Each structure stands twice: as structure tokens, then as C-alpha cells.
Amino acid sequence: MSSTEPNSLHHAIPVEKIKYDAQGLVPAIVQDYLDGTVLMMAWMNRESLQKTLETGETWFWSRSRQEFWHKGATSGHIQKVHSIRYDCDSDALLIGVEQIGDVACHTGERSCFHQVEGQIVAPPGDTLSQLFQVICDRRDRPTENSYTCQLFAGGDNKILKKIGEETAEVVMAFKDDDADAIAGEVADLLYHTLVALAHHKVDVKDVYRKLQKRRR
Numbered sequence: 001m002s003s004t005e006p007n008s009l010h011h012a013i014p015v016e017k018i019k020y021d022a023q024g025l026v027p028a029i030v031q032d033y034l035d036g037t038v039l040m041m042a043w044m045n046r047e048s049l050q051k052t053l054e055t056g057e058t059w060f061w062s063r064s065r066q067e068f069w070h071k072g073a074t075s076g077h078i079q080k081v082h083s084i085r086y087d088c089d090s091d092a093l094l095i096g097v098e099q100i101g102d103v104a105c106h107t108g109e110r111s112c113f114h115q116v117e118g119q120i121v122a123p124p125g126d127t128l129s130q131l132f133q134v135i136c137d138r139r140d141r142p143t144e145n146s147y148t149c150q151l152f153a154g155g156d157n158k159i160l161k162k163i164g165e166e167t168a169e170v171v172m173a174f175k176d177d178d179a180d181a182i183a184g185e186v187a188d189l190l191y192h193t194l195v196a197l198a199h200h201k202v203d204v205k206d207v208y209r210k211l212q213k214r215r216r
């Protein structure tokens with residue numbers, strides 16, 4: 001995938017290079033720019049891609065209505081475009097967006113994609129976002145025999161003590177230069193940090209936002 005960032009959207013995507021099908025369309029997969037959650041898939045044509053590049057918001061081509069679809073124009077739930085990538089043979093687009101107004105797929109759900117029956121149940125998003133969602137679910141709907149629920153029940157005293165312990169274990173693992181132990185201890189520290197974030201109602205995506213802003 002080739003990519004471009006928001007301030008250079010217009011220059012970096014060669015609209016003419018994109019391969020459109022016989023109907024003049026190219027599939028566009030829309031992802032949350034922070035955690036990669038796949039939100040929706042829709043179609044663009046040359047003009048809607050051009051409008052997307054010019055406005056920094058998503059414009060699609062509605063095959064059923066045969067007209068432009070400026071996502072969120074009526075609801076206010078627009079998709080602010082952060083990146084556009086195209087695949088190696090230029091016939092698919094991957095668009096990283098920020099959801100303005102909470103929802104961004106066709107129907108207004110967090111993501112259009114539903115679990116296929118019988119498959120492993122995992123929330124959308126990257127590994128940390130998925131774990132954070134499970135942790136928040138434990139906070140909001142406590143279950144028996146859950147270590148996470150025990151941490152929440154113990155409050156800051158228990159959670160922050162564990163962060164202190166895990167930090168020391170991370171340091172020791174690095175000191176020992178043991179790759180497997182390092183990965184395991186860092187995983188423990190990340191998990192307990194996510195529990196602390198959930199306890200203080202700070203979204204892990206706010207951490208991602210900070211990191212994105214620092215990107216050079």
C-alpha cells in the first residue's frame with residue numbers, strides 16, 4: 001500500500017493512476033485511523049475521490065441512488081480523512097478516517113462488520129483496543145472469577161500497586177536481556193495500564209491521539 005497524510009492528500013494520490021472498474025468505480029475500505037477498526041466499505045469514482053482529496057472528508061458514489069454521497073452531510077457525522085492508501089495494483093483504496101460525531105459506517109453502528117457465527121469473538125480494532133474494550137466491559141458488567149474485576153474492586157490502591165510491581169519486573173527483564181520475559185512483562189504492564197485507564201475513564205484512543213500528534 002502506498003499512503004499519504006492529510007496535509008498532502010491532494011498531491012500524493014494520483015487520481016488518474018487509480019484503476020476504476022467498468023462502471024468507473026473503485027472499492028474504498030474505511031478504517032478508524034487510530035486503531036484500524038474497519039468501519040465500512042463503499043464505492044468511489046474519479047470525481048468522488050477528487051472531492052475527498054479536495055475537502056478532506058469522504059465522498060462516495062452511491063450505486064443505488066446514482067449520486068454522490070457525502071458521508072455525514074445530513075447527520076453531521078462526517079469522516080475526516082487522515083490517510084488514503086491504494087494497493088499495489090491500484091484497484092482498491094484504504095481510507096483512514098476520524099469519526100466526527102461518534103459513528104461512521106452506513107447504518108450508524110461503530111462498525112458495519114458483524115461476527116460470523118462460529119468464529120472467534122473479538123471486538124474490532126487492534127490488539128490493545130480489543131483488550132481495552134474487554135476491560136471496559138468487565139468494569140461495566142462485572143463477572144465472577146475475573147482478575148480484572150478484582151483489580152477494579154480494589155480501586156487505585158490495587159491497580160497502581162500492580163503497575164509499580166509490573167514496572168519493576170519489566171526493568172528486570174530488560175536487565176536480564178531475556179526476549180521472552182521482556183515480551184511477557186511488557187504485556188503485563190500494558191494490561192495493567194489499560195485497567196488503570198479504564199478505571200479513570202480515559203480512552204486508550206486518547207493515548208493514540210497523543211502519539212499521532214507527536215508523529216514527525
Ligand SMILES: N=c1c2ncn([C@@H]3O[C@H](COP(=O)(O)OP(=O)(O)OP(=O)(O)O)[C@@H](O)[C@H]3O)c2ncn1[C@@H]1O[C@H](COP(=O)(O)O)[C@@H](O)[C@H]1O
Binds near residue numbers: 138148191
Ligand atoms: N491480558 C490479560 C492479562 N495480562 C496479565 N494478566 C494477569 O496479570 C497478573 C500478572 O501479575 P503477576 O505477574 O504479578 O502474576 P501473579 O503472581 O499471578 O499476580 P498476583 O497474584 O500477584 O495478582 C496475572 O494474574 C495475569 O493473569 C491478565 N489478566 C487478564 N488479561 C485479559 O483481560 C481480559 C479479561 O480477563 P479476566 O480478568 O479474566 O476477566 C481477558 O481478555 C484476558 O485475556
